[in-house]
Amino acid sequence: MAVYTTVDDDALHLFLGKYDLGNVLSFAGIAEGVENSNYLLRTDRANYILTLYEKRVDPTDLPFFLELMETLAKAGMNCPLPVHASDGSVLQELEGRPCAIFTFLDGTWSRHPNRDKCAALGKALAQMHLNAATMTRSRPNALGPLAWQPLFSEVKDHADDLGTGMATQIQQRLDAIIAAWPTGLPEGIIHADLFPNNVLFIGDKLTGLIDFYFACNDIFAYDLGICINSWCFEADGSFNLTKSRAMIRGYNDIRPLSTAESEAIPVLAAGSAMRFFLTRLYDWIHTPADALVSPKNPMEYWAILRFHQSVSGTGAYGIDV
Amino acid sequence: MAVYTTVDDDALHLFLGKYDLGNVLSFAGIAEGVENSNYLLRTDRANYILTLYEKRVDPTDLPFFLELMETLAKAGMNCPLPVHASDGSVLQELEGRPCAIFTFLDGTWSRHPNRDKCAALGKALAQMHLNAATMTRSRPNALGPLAWQPLFSEVKDHADDLGTGMATQIQQRLDAIIAAWPTGLPEGIIHADLFPNNVLFIGDKLTGLIDFYFACNDIFAYDLGICINSWCFEADGSFNLTKSRAMIRGYNDIRPLSTAESEAIPVLAAGSAMRFFLTRLYDWIHTPADALVSPKNPMEYWAILRFHQSVSGTGAYGIDV
Numbered sequence: 321m322a323v324y325t326t327v328d329d330d331a332l333h334l335f336l337g338k339y340d341l342g343n344v345l346s347f348a349g350i351a352e353g354v355e356n357s358n359y360l361l362r363t364d365r366a367n368y369i370l371t372l373y374e375k376r377v378d379p380t381d382l383p384f385f386l387e388l389m390e391t392l393a394k395a396g397m398n399c400p401l402p403v404h405a406s407d408g409s410v411l412q413e414l415e416g417r418p419c420a421i422f423t424f425l426d427g428t429w430s431r432h433p434n435r436d437k438c439a440a441l442g443k444a445l446a447q448m449h450l451n452a453a454t455m456t457r458s459r460p461n462a463l464g465p466l467a468w469q470p471l472f473s474e475v476k477d478h479a480d481d482l483g484t485g486m487a488t489q490i491q492q493r494l495d496a497i498i499a500a501w502p503t504g505l506p507e508g509i510i511h512a513d514l515f516p517n518n519v520l521f522i523g524d525k526l527t528g529l530i531d532f533y534f535a536c537n538d539i540f541a542y543d544l545g546i547c548i549n550s551w552c553f554e555a556d557g558s559f560n561l562t563k564s565r566a567m568i569r570g571y572n573d574i575r576p577l578s579t580a581e582s583e584a585i586p587v588l589a590a591g592s593a594m595r596f597f598l599t600r601l602y603d604w605i606h607t608p609a610d611a612l613v614s615p616k617n618p619m620e621y622w623a624i625l626r627f628h629q630s631v632s633g634t635g636a637y638g639i640d641v
Numbered sequence: 642m643a644v645y646t647t648v649d650d651d652a653l654h655l656f657l658g659k660y661d662l663g664n665v666l667s668f669a670g671i672a673e674g675v676e677n678s679n680y681l682l683r684t685d686r687a688n689y690i691l692t693l694y695e696k697r698v699d700p701t702d703l704p705f706f707l708e709l710m711e712t713l714a715k716a717g718m719n720c721p722l723p724v725h726a727s728d729g730s731v732l733q734e735l736e737g738r739p740c741a742i743f744t745f746l747d748g749t750w751s752r753h754p755n756r757d758k759c760a761a762l763g764k765a766l767a768q769m770h771l772n773a774a775t776m777t778r779s780r781p782n783a784l785g786p787l788a789w790q791p792l793f794s795e796v797k798d799h800a801d802d803l804g805t806g807m808a809t810q811i812q813q814r815l816d817a818i819i820a821a822w823p824t825g826l827p828e829g830i831i832h833a834d835l836f837p838n839n840v841l842f843i844g845d846k847l848t849g850l851i852d853f854y855f856a857c858n859d860i861f862a863y864d865l866g867i868c869i870n871s872w873c874f875e876a877d878g879s880f881n882l883t884k885s886r887a888m889i890r891g892y893n894d895i896r897p898l899s900t901a902e903s904e905a906i907p908v909l910a911a912g913s914a915m916r917f918f919l920t921r922l923y924d925w926i927h928t929p930a931d932a933l934v935s936p937k938n939p940m941e942y943w944a945i946l947r948f949h950q951s952v953s954g955t956g957a958y959g960i961d962v
Contacts, residue, residue, distance in 0.1 A: 329751050345747040345843065348681065351670035360669065360681065362747070426666040426683070431649050522666065608929070 325357045325372045325415050335414045338405040339421065341365060355533055357417070360424070367424035369400060372417040377533060379418050384457040385532050386410050386420060388509060395451040397444070398425060398520075398528045425528030427520025438551055438563040440526040441519055442570025445511070445547060448529065449540045450575055452509035461512065461536035463595055465501055468494060471598045478605045482619060490597075493625060497591050502539070502584040510543035511535055515550040541581040544571055545589035548637065549596070549624050557623045565638025582639050586628050589637075593625035646678045646693045646736050656735045659726040660742065662686060676854055678738070681745070688745035690721060693738040698854060700739050705778040706853050707731050707741060709830060716772040718765070719746060719841075719849045746849030748841025759872050759884040761847040762840055763891025766832070766868060769850065770861045771896055773830035782833065782857040784916055786822055789815060792919045799926045803940060811918075814946060818912050823860070823905040831864035832856055836871040862902040865892055866910035869958065870917070870945050878944045886959025903960050907949050910958075914946035 332347065342365035350358050350369075357372040373382060386402045390410075393401035400422035402410040412419050430437055461467075472479075472494060479487035511518075513534035520528030544567070552564040568585075571577065600618035607615040631637075653668060663686035671679050671690075678693040694703060707723045711731075714722035721743035723731045733740050751758055782788075793800075793815060800808035832839075834855035841849030865888070873885040889906075892898065921939035928936040952958075 328753075329749055330753060332749075343843075344749060346745075346841075347749045349672035350681070351672045360671070424667075428650055428653075428665060428668045432651060520667075522664075 325374065325417055327359065327370075327372070327415055331415060335412070338407070338412065339403065340406055341368065341403070341421075361421070368403065369422045369424055370414075370419060371422065372414060372419045374417065377418075381459060381533075382411055382418055382420075384459045385535060387455060387457050388452060388532055388535055389422070391455055392448060392451050392529070393423075395447075395454075397447060397451060398526065399532075400425060400528075400530060425520055425530065427522050427527035429517045429519060430521055431516065432555075433516050433519075433521075433551055433563070434524070435563050435566045436524040437519075437521055437526070439566040439570035440521075440524065441514070441547060441551060442544075442567035442572075443574050444519070444526050444529060445514060445543060446571045446574035448511060449508055449543070455509055458509070459536045461510075461538040463512070463534070463599065464536070464538055465498060465591060468498070468591075468594055468598055471602060475598070475601050475605055479601070482601070482622075493590075493629060494594060496629065497587060497594055500587045501591065502580070502587065505539045505541055505581055505584060506578070507537060507539050509535060510538050510540060510546075512538065512543060512546060514543065514547050539584075539588065540575070541577060541584055542588045542592060544568065544577075545585060545592040546596075548585070548589050549592050549621070553624055553627075557620070559627055559636075561636065561638045568637060568639055577639075582634050585634055585637055585639060586631055590625055590628035593621050593628060597621035597625055646695065646738055648680065648691075648693070648736055652736060656733065659728070659733065660724065661727055662689065662724070662742070682742070689724065690743045690745055691735075691740060692743065693735060693740045695738065698739075702780060702854075703732055703739055703741075705780045706856060708776060708778050709773060709853055709856055710743070712776055713769060713772050713850075714744075716768075716775075718768060718772060719847065720853075721746060721849075721851060746841055746851065748843050748848035750838045750840060751842055752837065753876075754837050754840075754842075754872055754884070755845070756884050756887045757845040758840075758842060758847070760887040760891035761842075761845065762835070762868060762872060763865075763888035763893075764895050765840070765847050765850060766835060766864060767892045767895035769832060770829055770864070776830055779830070780857045782831075782859040784833070784855070784920065785857075785859055786819060786912060789819070789912075789915055789919055792923060796919070796922050796926055800922070803922070803943075814911075814950060815915060817950065818908060818915055821908045822912065823901070823908065826860045826862055826902055826905060827899070828858060828860050830856060831859050831861060831867075833859065833864060833867060835864065835868050860905075860909065861896070862898060862905055863909045863913060865889065865898075866906060866913040867917075869906070869910050870913050870942070874945055874948075878941070880948055880957075882957065882959045889958060889960055898960075903955050906955055906958055906960060907952055911946055911949035914942050914949060918942035918946055 342363035345362040345364060348360050350360050355376045356374050359370040361368040361370050389399050390402050392399040403421040404410055405412060410420055472490060476487050479490055518531040547567060548564055551567060552560050554560055597618050600616050600621060604615040604618050663684035666683040666685060669681050671681050676697045677695050680691040682689040682691050710720050711723050713720040724742040725731055731741055793811060797808050800811055839852040868888060869885055873881050875881055918939050921937050921942060925936040925939050
């Protein structure tokens with residue numbers, strides 16, 4: 321739920337004078353995304369998204385995100401394409417915030433993605449990894465493995481609120497993940513947050529990948545671990561191997577995983593679970609009890625983490641190495 | 642800013658099976674309105690608004706609101722038209738909430754409406770008053786003059802936080818308004834909340850009246866007082882007589898005000914200012930300091946109230962009685 325910055329109609333009118341988008345039919349803040357203010361702009365030619373970047377986004381990262389979206393869209397992927405102003409620029413300013421306009425993607429996200437959607441997601445993820453290879457910019461992963469111990473140290477004192485002995489257990493599991501973290505796996509630009517709410521479908525056809533604001537350089541197969549965690553566990557916490565197998569096969573169809581990558585899936589997925597567990601724990605501790613937005617329950621990701629550390633091998637994911 | 646209830650895609654799909662609206666292209670929560678959850682639903686045929694009524698709306702009021710919108714839209718006004726399901730019904734349930742689907746109105750609201758927009762608003766207000774006459778249902782004004790003293794009594798102890806002696810001054814001004822409150826003026830269904838953010842324009846053409854969820858039976862000219870307060874004061878608190886005159890003339894073009902109505906404008910506008918001052922004061926006191934939504938400053942309406950109680954007659958509004 322977002323829209324932190326209000327856009328004055330006079331300011332909007334002046335701002336849109338920099339573009340050639342047609343006549344405005346409607347303009348409404350939309351309640352998607354949590355970091356930025358997003359507006360749906362309809363003109364007599366097309367629909368657009370206007371994004372105003374709020375203070376949680378580092379303005380120096382914006383050229384990377386915009387180049388990534390433009391690179392992927394121009395490669396034919398269903399991603400928001402940054403719209404250039406008449407002077408050729410993409411990044412603008414409105415109401416004191418950096419901002420940009422994007423093409424609008426049709427589709428709705430699926431809270432319970434089925435097997436076919438998981439397969440389509442696997443393919444799109446691999447396509448993204450391949451298509452981003454022509455990027456000139458890079459961005460380190462601020463929430464990668466090096467960040468987890470410092471993040472945990474910040475929240476450690478509250479960890480036992482989740483259950484007796486949790487602080488100790490988290491430290492042990494974190495140590496195990498870091499000790500087993502793979503090196504030498506193929507790296508490149510990853511989405512790093514491709515949860516179901518960032519993927520649009522019409523029927524089972526994938527029509528959009530959105531919200532690239534965690535994208536960064538890291539291990540490709542780690543991105544697959546993030547998707548396994550967010551797409552293949554059911555609401556009751558059970559792991560759906562059929563969906564995981566479909567997703568990994570979809571990925572393999574486009575960019576075949578090496579044996580080393582496949583074998584690393586359990587620890588990469590465990591690391592992904594640790595990353596989301598820790599950031600959710602951080603938000604859970606730092607959100608006032610009466611805030612309008614409820615923090616997500618960190619324990620969902622603790623259960624996922626335990627699953628990955630309990631499996632005996634890649635067969636649990638439907639991977640046939 | 643709203644969207645309190647999240648709609649599951651499976652639940653949405655099942656729900657839309659009750660309608661004949663075409664294939665869904667997109668579905669996004671929009672950050673407009675503060676009482677309900679609103680979604681923009683795009684299909685391959687048209688755009689719609691899906692409104693889920695949250696707990697601040699009394700479900701027994703919904704048939705009144707829906708009848709009003711249907712009555713006005715069928716009379717040719719630019720209002721959301723409730724869409725009937727295949728079984729003919731309008732009010733449905735989704736995610737445990739009462740809900741309804743409406744046609745989508747193009748246009749954007751104007752933060753600084755000019756004279757032509759004020760004139761158009763005056764006309765539309767009068768048209769609404771006339772067109773609602775065929776309504777079968779009615780609804781008392783829960784925030785009318787009888788409610789103001791009880792509302793003030795609830796917040797009285799905090800009133801001096803606004804300034805020394807404010808509690809006494811509010812009581813005196815409230816007493817003066819109630820003592821002078823007119824009787825026998827023409828009544829009917831009023832919008833009661835027709836602020837600029839509830840009126841859409843394309844250019845200076847009025848394309849939509851929305852948000853009928855305060856509509857009720859009361860004095861017609863009181864509705865004009867509400868609009869004078871919300872449309873004709875500048876950001877610096879100054880009163881723009883040019884806009885007020887344009888609005889009242891627009892209203893008169895469609896539904897001529899009687900002399901008694903015109904002469905009552907100062908006290909009706911003062912009463913409207915008191916109503917919004919008191920509800921803003923209530924919200925200001927009851928909103929936690931760290932809430933995401935900042936309460937509106939009640940003192941804006943205190944200044945408006947003082948203006949109305951300081952004028953010498955209807956000439957101040959541009960009314961030529």
